[in-house]
Amino acid sequence: MNTYVYGYGPEGKERLIVIDLGVTFPDMEGSPGVDLIMADAAWLEANVNRIDAIFLTHGHEDHIGAMAHLWPKLKAPVYARRFTAHLAQLKMEEAGLPSDMIRIVEPRPKAVEVGPFRVQFVPVSHSIPESSSLVIDTPAGRVVHTGDFKLDGNPVVGEPFDPLEWHEIAHEGTGVKVLCCDSTNVFSHTPGRSESTLVSPLKDLIAAQKGMVVATTFASNVARLKTLAEAGRAAGRSVCLLGRAMRKMVQVAEETNVLKGFPGTLSPEDAVEVGRDKLMLIVTGSQGERRAATAQLSRGKYLGFEMKEGDTFLFSSKTIPGNERSVIRIMNALSEMGVDVVDDHGGLYHVSGHANRPDLDAVHDLLRPQILIPMHGEHRHLREHAKIAASKGIATEVATNGTMIDLTGAAPKVVEYIETGRVYLDGSVLIGALDGVVRDRIRMALNGHVLITVIVDEDDAPLGDAWVELMGLPERGKSGGDLMRIVEDELSAFLESAPDKVIRNDDKLDEALRRIARQVAMEEIGKKPEVTVVVSRLMAE
């Protein structure tokens, strides 16, 4: 959920620009029921009048996914290159927001001047077209914000890495003061490989198959889609794209001219008529997403397609940590259908979109920054990257979320920790990660939920017995009896003999009933459930 802020000006009155407004994805363990996770923009909201612009480096969800949710709070003009802008505009339109706030920028030497900032978009390679680094010039010096990038001299789609341009950037004026640099692959010790190295292995793989071939990759990896589609065509197969996100990506890439010569594809309706040895599907869901085409195909018939013995399913992708269970479940479901499942095969059928350690070294050496701030990656990646910088004599600092750093001196200086955190999109509303809503969901999931209803009459006497409902709890306890009845009996026995002062006091009564229910459950089933108590008091008329 990338969201970076640069400021320049007198202390507390700095003019601000925001780089990217991304999301990350929830999981059952930490954020059940949540739809999207984004940065808490409270500090930006409080300083909204100081924001001059928002810049988007590229179109991945972790860089633009929060646009429709956070932009309404910030309302600044948004700058992006054509393809990225198009994707962001679609998000704004779907949310009924003004898409004309997004302005298309041509790459360097063109520049955007906002407040004290002059910003240039520099084409870099990544796993989506038109990824850009930003060269940000300020009166205090030049910042290069790499965004997600790799060095690729032949990226299949989009501009190759241009060392001459980077050499220029390093040598203009006083050179690069600060490099904020992608750290994702800092633990990968071999040089990164070009997207184009996949063309021949994928062609060979697909040409060798006899049944239906289905391949999945990230919908936004337009270069990979092209390589896969061309490999399918070269093997004499008709190609069909399954999945809304994937068709949208190809369409936007073609409309914005970043993709040319993509082979003709069939609609799903036409593709089902094609013999399976003449067909290749390229589908969404490489990360095991429940509703995407990959998961659907692993569960049986989908849009008329059904996988069978002798078919091949290729994951031209890497599983993002945390998604392993879902992906493995799908692989095994396909295996049970008799499908041959092929994964990236140690890199033969997939390459990363990020710079490996030797590539990072090359960029450090090319740009010779005075300061290096590692970004993109977990803490251990940032720390490792900072160590490399330090070993080269480059001043550095590991900046965790909320860290405000003064970059104007010879070395970075932490000046403040902004209170920051996460905001959840939950259904249609935004909630704070610490509001307790998700905590309660996790507790119910771990412990089950007991509901106790008690009616107290006009004279403060319990009317009838306690009523208990169980949700997410075993029906029967150790004693073999009905757990609900056992709890009810214990509560009713308590009510019969409870002192008036407890019955009259809501808090005391609630607490006593809760404690008994939890204790009985502990004895019967060995766990203490969440308890909600409703005491209804009849009023004298």
Next chain:
Amino acid sequence: MNTYVYGYGPEGKERLIVIDLGVTFPDMEGSPGVDLIMADAAWLEANVNRIDAIFLTHGHEDHIGAMAHLWPKLKAPVYARRFTAHLAQLKMEEAGLPSDMIRIVEPRPKAVEVGPFRVQFVPVSHSIPESSSLVIDTPAGRVVHTGDFKLDGNPVVGEPFDPLEWHEIAHEGTGVKVLCCDSTNVFSHTPGRSESTLVSPLKDLIAAQKGMVVATTFASNVARLKTLAEAGRAAGRSVCLLGRAMRKMVQVAEETNVLKGFPGTLSPEDAVEVGRDKLMLIVTGSQGERRAATAQLSRGKYLGFEMKEGDTFLFSSKTIPGNERSVIRIMNALSEMGVDVVDDHGGLYHVSGHANRPDLDAVHDLLRPQILIPMHGEHRHLREHAKIAASKGIATEVATNGTMIDLTGAAPKVVEYIETGRVYLDGSVLIGALDGVVRDRIRMALNGHVLITVIVDEDDAPLGDAWVELMGLPERGKSGGDLMRIVEDELSAFLESAPDKVIRNDDKLDEALRRIARQVAMEEIGKKPEVTVVVSRLMAE
């Protein structure tokens, strides 16, 4: 949750032996709140009089973890080698079960004769001492059940792989009819590496550290514990084992004579007094388990120990798929403390306990079975292993859970699918995976829970307003209003005008209230919660 059954005799009256009674571990996504997952033993219970014995191949939880829960249903005598038997006995004792039902067996040439079976334990290498393959002789021929195994000529602790013995097994009598064979590493194409290859790299790594060194691995990997402890001692460090499971393993291994010459260790109380450059901790929790020592240390002070800048934390382990998030969280928490986190480094500091594909090939060639049934591994592993067998002209079959196979012919023949499934240990009770308990927990976690209480008086008229409680739901909806009040108002409005026939009918009233609550929630917060309705009817006296 390995549980295998072999039978011999007239159809439907076969005498049975059970191999292993294992568990698998729950996760928040599929089994929140559950403590352990084991096989549903209903079919075995229904045929309990036919069970002659239970055999345990080795002491890992996925092979003996269900002993205390399933043995009481089966009650057959249990056979295991000394170390495994000791671990199983501890489990029985902790559960108050008769531990003398577990009988210690010496390895081949000794044999256990039960019913029509003659069973020999053959030492193999694995990541726990005394792992065994079983040679099962029946009137219909010889079965070799490998259990978990690898080929290791120098396993540090325990018996090396003995090709001569396996050659004998293959050539006695009519040879091997059936090989049931570990498939876990069938996708690993290089020969497996010996545990002993880690000795020198681990020594070098630990000798090079300056601060405190902490290493984690599986508690049951006694060989690794020994290598780590010796490396620590060689570097002039005092060694301390943290974690009950780890100390228990070393103790049992020493008591049963499988472990000799383990370096002396300090108690935690004494170890805290040692300077951090002179100390090495070996700790539990390599898989990120929340309560284990690794997780505790990543959260701060634990038993007086606290990790700091300049310390080193070694994961001498591989993350089991599904545990990545927990392990990565811990690695980053340690990184934030300034700790250098070292992982297996591409195999330099960890080797697998399973046979790789070339090793499997060697075993096939050595044993020359007529039939090969792949076991241990996901479906895709079994399928791949079966393909290899088929390519060598060995008759084979992928047996999914519940498959009953006739092995007496020239080729395996599926004769029945036993209804099988999973049973959960939930707190102190066993529940069926399909009982709906866990499904309800997942629903509450994803959707939240709304509780509605309504009182209906003696004349079938609603008494007062509906009362609503929310659990795991946002406080405020899109309209900005209090969600609880909004739902209450809608329900009360409905109650005021609801026809008598609805108010009088429990089901209709429940359904109407539920539908309104879900609809209002959908409008306000964009999701439909779980709803529990309690209607209390006052009785005329």
